[in-house]
Amino acid sequence: MNPEIISFVKDHFTELSEPSLQEGIASAGVIREFKEGEVIMNFGSFVKGVPLVVKGSIKVVREDEEDNREVLLYFLKAGETCSMSFSCCMMEKRSDIRTTAEDDSKIIIIPIKYANDWMSTYPSWRNFVMRSYDSRMQELVKTLDSIAFKKMDERLWDYLMKRSKAHNAKSIHSTHQEIANDLNASREAISRLLKQLEKKGSIALERNKIVLL
Amino acid sequence: MNPEIISFVKDHFTELSEPSLQEGIASAGVIREFKEGEVIMNFGSFVKGVPLVVKGSIKVVREDEEDNREVLLYFLKAGETCSMSFSCCMMEKRSDIRTTAEDDSKIIIIPIKYANDWMSTYPSWRNFVMRSYDSRMQELVKTLDSIAFKKMDERLWDYLMKRSKAHNAKSIHSTHQEIANDLNASREAISRLLKQLEKKGSIALERNKIVLL
DNA sequence: ATTTGAATGTGATTTAAATCACCGATCCTA
DNA sequence: TAGGATCGGTGATTTAAATCACATTCAAAT
Numbered sequence: 001m002n003p004e005i006i007s008f009v010k011d012h013f014t015e016l017s018e019p020s021l022q023e024g025i026a027s028a029g030v031i032r033e034f035k036e037g038e039v040i041m042n043f044g045s046f047v048k049g050v051p052l053v054v055k056g057s058i059k060v061v062r063e064d065e066e067d068n069r070e071v072l073l074y075f076l077k078a079g080e081t082c083s084m085s086f087s088c089c090m091m092e093k094r095s096d097i098r099t100t101a102e103d104d105s106k107i108i109i110i111p112i113k114y115a116n117d118w119m120s121t122y123p124s125w126r127n128f129v130m131r132s133y134d135s136r137m138q139e140l141v142k143t144l145d146s147i148a149f150k151k152m153d154e155r156l157w158d159y160l161m162k163r164s165k166a167h168n169a170k171s172i173h174s175t176h177q178e179i180a181n182d183l184n185a186s187r188e189a190i191s192r193l194l195k196q197l198e199k200k201g202s203i204a205l206e207r208n209k210i211v212l213l
Numbered sequence: 214m215n216p217e218i219i220s221f222v223k224d225h226f227t228e229l230s231e232p233s234l235q236e237g238i239a240s241a242g243v244i245r246e247f248k249e250g251e252v253i254m255n256f257g258s259f260v261k262g263v264p265l266v267v268k269g270s271i272k273v274v275r276e277d278e279e280d281n282r283e284v285l286l287y288f289l290k291a292g293e294t295c296s297m298s299f300s301c302c303m304m305e306k307r308s309d310i311r312t313t314a315e316d317d318s319k320i321i322i323i324p325i326k327y328a329n330d331w332m333s334t335y336p337s338w339r340n341f342v343m344r345s346y347d348s349r350m351q352e353l354v355k356t357l358d359s360i361a362f363k364k365m366d367e368r369l370w371d372y373l374m375k376r377s378k379a380h381n382a383k384s385i386h387s388t389h390q391e392i393a394n395d396l397n398a399s400r401e402a403i404s405r406l407l408k409q410l411e412k413k414g415s416i417a418l419e420r421n422k423i424v425l426l
Numbered sequence: 427a428t429t430t431g432a433a434t435g436t437g438a439t440t441t442a443a444a445t446c447a448c449c450g451a452t453c454c455t456a
Numbered sequence: 457t458a459g460g461a462t463c464g465g466t467g468a469t470t471t472a473a474a475t476c477a478c479a480t481t482c483a484a485a486t
Contacts (some may be wrong), residue, residue, distance in 0.1 A: 023413075041262060120336070140353045145284060175432085192435085195436095207483080401443090404464060420452070
């Protein structure tokens with residue numbers, strides 16, 4: 001039983017307000033920390049538990065079956081959980097996603113057994129899980145929209161906004177190539193569009209860094 | 214209490230095997246039928262219950278916020294449920310999708326209250342719901358992959374396969390324009406690609422109809 | 427301080443698909 | 457059966473982005 005966990009839950013998961021559930025999380029949960037860039041879970045690995053993010057920002061991507069190209073699914077920040085992982089461990093199947101820490105991050109891992117039991121015992125847990133499924137689903141559909149309908153310039157802008165939100169900072173630390181990968185675009189196209197944004201005065205470009213204005 | 218429902222459940226939802234759950238579904242559920250092309254649920258409407266598909270094929274699409282373009286999300290067939298609807302009614306919010314009957318279809322509607330209660334009482338129901346969330350999620354991600362990585366010819370072929378599977382038939386009854394809408398492409402492009410497929414001997418083209426060979 | 431490799435900038439070319447502009451064929455209905 | 461509407465076919469043009477081919481800039485290591 002880890003009292004630190006209780007305060008994390010109170011801070012970031014207000015919905016999970018039953019004291020006995022909070023105690024359950026504090027007893028069953030394990031805190032894990034990841035450095036920026038560190039891979040939390042890779043393709044093909046078994047998921048040992050449900051992750052509750054308490055600090056930082058997690059990037060969730062999926063790898064294409066044929067090629068080894070990636071699709072960015074979404075970012076997770078404090079107060080959120082990964083529904084994909086959730087269903088993975090419910091179904092006891094291998095992960096088809098990869099999660100990496102975008103920033104230094106802290107996560108509470110809830111072993112499957114508890115996550116599952118609580119679905120019947122705690123309405124608030126059940127609700128939390130359902131709500132989280134729902135919002136992940138919404139995210140996915142929005143991403144779909146975006147890829148289907150929008151042109152690169154708008155997608156890039158949306159992406160910069162999303163990342164800035166996930167980090168809660170106005171500067172984004174990565175190379176044009178990395179951004180191009182996330183958007184499934186060419187590095188040149190991204191460089192040119194970023195230049196345009198810079199000319200418009202929306203951003204400032206530095207090496208390995210983009211500052212939103 | 215409707216004995217017809219029990220047999221539908223036994224036939225198509227084998228996972229839901231507890232007799233008391235089956236009886237619950239038979240008591241609480243309402244059978245609704247829809248003709249081909251009929252709109253089952255529209256954008257913005259409140260979702261009154263969870264739909265279990267027992268016959269036919271349901272098309273689930275989402276409308277873009279800005280333009281009024283549509284994205285095809287997936288097809289549902291007998292034995293499946295719409296997670297989107299599920300979360301909609303759990304959250305008691307308006308639908309952001311539209312579902313239409315692709316074929317003449319039959320659906321059992323489970324009122325929210327029961328669908329929700331059963332989450333705690335019946336592990337098999339809970340599992341069914343979770344599994345369904347999972348597979349819808351998978352579908353979405355696959356669609357995402359497809360839009361992000363594949364070229365029109367391949368997407369078209371996948372689409373034809375998917376529709377043929379959903380209908381369980383080797384002929385597809387729609388116009389090139391309708392297919393173009395689903396794939397978010399131009400009618401001309403689809404016509405040309407279909408012609409190519411015909412030349413390769415994969416399909417035969419008729420007015421309003423495509424036959425897979 | 428010089429090298430070396432990664433990050434970025436930029437022009438030229440190619441490509442998939444959208445768009446535009448029209449055609450004829452087929453169906454429906456008055 | 458005549459006439460409009462819908463469906464499908466096809467060429468020409470335009471467009472967004474990928475790709476190719478470099479040049480430049482920067483930062484860190486030798």
